[in-house]
Amino acid sequence: MRVNVSPGDIVRARGREWVALPPPDGDVLALRPLSGNENDVVLLNPDLELTAVEPARFDLPADAARTVQAKAALLSDALRLTLRRGAGPFRSAAHLSFEPRTYQLVPLLMALRLQVPRLLIADDVGIGKTIEAGLILRELMDRGEVDSFSVLCPPHLVDQWLIELKDRFGIDAVPVTSGTATRLERNLPLAQTLFDAFPFTVVSLDYIKAEKRRDGFARACPDFVIVDEAHACVGTHKGKQQRFDLLQGLAKDANRRLIMLTATPHSGDEEAFARLLSLIDEEFASADFDNTRYRERLARHFVQRRRVDLIEGDWDETRSFPKHETTEFSYRLTGPHLDFQESVIDYCLGVVSRAGNQRRDQRLAFWGTLALMRCVGSSPAAALSALRNRASNETERLEPRIYDEDGDDEDAVDLEPGTVFTSDPELLALLDRASGLTTETDPKIDALVSTLKPLIKDGANPVVFCRYLATAEYVKERLRKAFGKLTVEVVTGELTPDERRDRVAEMASEDSQKDTQRILVATDCLSEGINLQQLFDTVVHYDLSWNPTRHQQREGRVDRFGQPAELVRSIMMFSPDSAIDGAVLDVILRKAEEIRKATGVTVPLPEERGAVTDALMASMMLRRGGQQQLALDLRLEDGTRAIETRWRDASENEKKSRARFAQNAMKPGEVAPEWNKVKDLLGSPDDARQFVDRAMSKFGVPLEKKGPVHLAHVHALEPSLKEKLDQRGLTGSVRLATAEPAPSGTSLLTRTHPLTSALAESLLEASLEPESLPDLGIGRVGAWPTPAVTVVTRIALLRLRYKLTIHARKERLLLAEEAALVALQGDKIVASGNAVRDWLSTPATADLADIARKRLTDAAKADLPMMLAGPLADFIRQRAEELVEDHARLRAAAGAASRVSVEPVLPPDVIGLFVLIPDGA
Incomplete structure (x- = not known):
């Protein structure tokens, strides 16, 4: 006869005990070994088993091995650290490898308010949008509401997402890109899509947006989607339009959860902003921003906070971010370099004046002038590359490259543009002069070295951002000569995304560190996609970017959540002798900085670039004394006035946007208390460190402290444990950090760290199945004298299980577990939780005689059935009621309509039973 099993029940099958989990369907059982972890789950059909699946109990064995105080405390910590299915309202907490800041929980609460979560998270660069989206995803997964998802992002961010999901949230996803899709689809059945076979995916937007893939993806796409860099999916550019068509198709499914991320949602363009909002709800396309009801509705879906809001507001998040010094x-340009730049600009302005009256010819001459001058101002190497390259087929791509626009081809972001001018003797002469300058003393390089020397002496680790590939290589070679003892590397678009990541990672490796400082030279291929805060603390803008948001992106790689340095510096280099530097500063960067100071955010260039081009040309001509202006004067002056007007409009629009959409609806007090309860139940990072330290000592391999880092010599552990750690990628001596942010080359020791979980699981298994680690001696009963109590006190170490029912549109049943320490004196419970943990952790003052220890533990075991039926059962029922209240409080704060009921599974699992007697008794 088939046994009726529900989640939380204990059954015996295949010769061992298991706990039943919510099954995927009605014909199979999902079972996890009582001493196993989440990865040990098996699915079985009771009708196909050779021996029947039977109900079972988890009783304290009559012959349970005795233990001592230190090992009892270790067992208690091990139990707490192995549990992953939390019973509290934040179900995801046990799966996180970090402690989120309170402000990062706000988008999660906003998502919980919505029946179908659709959010636009528009927090500043470096605040943690990835973390905020990941928290929503992990929480909904652990609530049983999401079983598949896709992250859509630009191709250069795919690897970053894979790492963040794995390292921070314990989620293994697969990349879907032009390079991986064919391999993933190989050998799949015809009826199965890639997204059926791989439920967790990170997808390149540029791969999936193609028309031949877009419709198929819309049909197979999971019902939970995260879109990173969402602002790059709206606009008139062909690639942006394809991305928007893709997202619009996905958004048509009213049940699809959609979380969009961007640091620049508005940027003064209300039409583009409205298109973005229409993906949340088509009604938002009306862009009726002055309508109070419209804004109130939108506020439920839109969160936008500047860093200053968090530092100066109620959140008090000063500790989350370093101080930023700009x-x-x-x-000064000198000698041949100054002469060369002046010769080039004279040549270019001559070409402009001869461009004739055709608008296209004039604009092309302007673009060619600006493109060449950018290269000349960058370095002799970039100038030489531009002069050598021809651009007959690149005229359509020239303007976006000049203005550093985010394009589809991210790998071409640092290529030098070719000249659009016809070859003539004067141009060839300039090429020869550029070639000669590449080997001479360079005043710009000398200035960079002068800038870096005091910083290096002060312990800084800088990133030097260059605009062009040739410049980056040129700067790298010069810096290696100037700083021979330092590690100097370069990352450019010549490397694949994997190679870029590997090169940065190599700089963090133990071999390359050796207490040596490092300098990284990079192009803007690295301004997004790879976080650098663990390795670097200074940004030098060797070349000015013509897109203000590029400066923000560069600095955001270093100045972000998790930066260990207290101070981050950013330095912008320019020459007052350079006509192109002066023009860019006047027309673009100074204006953008004024808006940033007024609004707290960086606004991109206005979309219409013709006025920008005119204003830049006018500024350059004025700096050359005006001799080349001729008939162009009037139109260029018009362009200057036009760009001034557009900057002013952008500033006003951004101010309005910030005032309209500031997220002030939630306060820290609504979020923090429930999260703090979870922290107390799960243990702090310091608790995890103490556990690992004590556990490694019990295995005979204590942690070795080396400055701010701890070394765990896992290679010296016993073979069975070493093999388990090897499977999790831990070999040799593992470098551990015990406080966030973790220094480079280390990993933060948390409850989810592979070392912590492997040790906890092994210790728990050793207590339940002593033959697994027979030499460890982790018993389950014990007695000892202690100054922690004044009367005889019994402590029960319990594993509690609950059935959580989410009463919503679709009712769901979940299994939850907690570890509990309960102290009893006589038949009354006198304490629980951290107070009892302190008693258990107080060292014993003596060792009892075997006969006395046996008498005390036998008496406790004899009374255990009465305690389980009486005070302990009452304790668990009361705890279930508290959980109902906790869930209700959080759902009320989130405005959720659903409710949660909690049913305790009785009796609880008694993992340990210990008797504490007063010292000297």
Whole structure:
């Protein structure tokens, strides 16, 4: 006869005990070994088993091995650290490898308010949008509401997402890109899509947006989607339009959960902003921002916070971010370099004046002038590359490259543009002069070295951002000569995304560190996609970007959540002798900085670039004394006035946007208390460190402290444990950090760290199945004298299980577990939780004689059935009622309509039973 099994029940099958989990369907059982972890779950059909699946109980064995105080405390910590299915309202907490800041929980609460979560998270660069989206995803997964998802992002961010999901949230996803899709689809049945076979995916937007893939993806797409860099999916550019068509198709499914991330949602363009909002709800396309009801509805879906809001507001998040110091460093052009730049600009302005009256010819001449001058101002190497390259087929791509626009081809972001001018003797002469300058003393390089020397002496680790590939290689070689003892590397678009990540990772490796500082030279291929805060603390803008948001993106790689340095510096280099530097500063960067100071955010260039081009050309001509202006004067002056007007409009629009959409609806007090309860139940990072330290000592391999880092010599552990750690990628001596942010080359020791979980699981298994680690001696009963109590006190170490029912549109049954320490004196419970943990952790003052220890533990075991039926059962029922209240409080704060009921599974699992007697008794 088939046994009726529900989640939380204990059954015996295949010769061992298991706990039943919510099954995927009605014909199979999902079972996890009582001493196993989440990865040990098996599915079985009771009708196909050779021996029947039977109900079972988890009783304290009559012959349970005795233990001592230190090992009893270790067992208690091991039990707490192995549990992953939390019973509290934040179900995801046990799966996180970090402690989120309170402000990062706000988008999660907003998502819980919505029946179908659709959010636009528009927090500043470096605040943690990835973390905020991941928290929503992990929480909904652990609530049983999400069983598949896709992250859509630009191709250069795919690897970053894979790492963040794995390291922070314990989620293994697969990349879907032009390079991986064919391999993933190989050998799949015809009826099965890639997204059926792989439920967790990170998908390149540029791969999936193609028309031949877009419709198929819309049909197979999971019902939970995260879209990163969402602002790059709206606009008139062909690639952006394809991305928007893709997202619009996905958004048509009213039940699809959609979380969109961007640091620049508005940028003064209300039409583009409205298109973005229409993906949340088509009614938002009306963009009726002055309508109070419209804004109130939108506020439920839109969160936008500046860093200053978090530091100066109620959140008090000063500790989350370093202080940012921004300076400028000007240098003088001298000798041949100054002569060369002046010769090039004279040549270019001559070409412009001869462009004729055709608008296209004039604009092309302007673009060619600006493109060449950018290269000349960058370095002799970039100038030489541009002069050598021809651009007959690149005229359509020239303007977006000049203005550093985010394009589809991210790998071409640092290529030097070719000249659009016809070859003539004067151009060839310039090429020869550029070639000669590549081997001479360079005043710009000398200025960079002068800038870096005091920083290096002060312990800084800088990133030097260059605009062009040739410049980056040129700067790398010069810096290696100037700083011979330092590690100097370069990352450019010549490397694949994997190679870029590997090169940065190599700089963090133990071999390359050796207490040596490092300098990274990079192009803007690295301004997004790879976080650098663990390795670097200074950003030098060697070349000015013409897109203000590029500066923000560069600095955001270093100045972000998790930066260990207290101070981050950014330095902008320019030459007052350079006509192109002066023009860019006047027309673009100074204006953008004024808006940033007024609004707290960086606004991109206005979409219409013709006025920008005119204004830049006018500024350059004025700096050359005006001799080349001729008939162009009037139109260029019009362009200057037009760009001033557009900057002013952008500033006003951004101010309005910030005032309209500031997220002030939630306060820290609504979020923090419930999260703090979870922290107390699960243990702090310090609790995890103490556990690992004590556990490694019990295995005879204590942690070795080396400055701010701890070394765990896992290679010296016993073979069975070493093999388990090897499977999790831990070999040799593992470098561990015990406080966030973790220094480079280390991993933060948390409850989810592979070392913590492997040790906890092994200790728990050793207590329940002593033959697994027979030499460890982790018993389950014990007695000892202690100054922690004044009367005889019995402590029960319990594993509690609950059935959580989510009463919503679709009712769900979940299994939850908690570890509990309960102290009894006589038949009354006198304490529980951390107070009892302190008693258990107080060292014993003596060792009892075997006969006395046996008498005390036998008496406790004899009374155990009465305690389980009486005070312990009452304790568990009361705890279930508290959980109902906790869930109700959080759902009320989130405005959720659903409710949660909690049913305790009785009796609880008694993992340990210990008797504490007063010292000297």
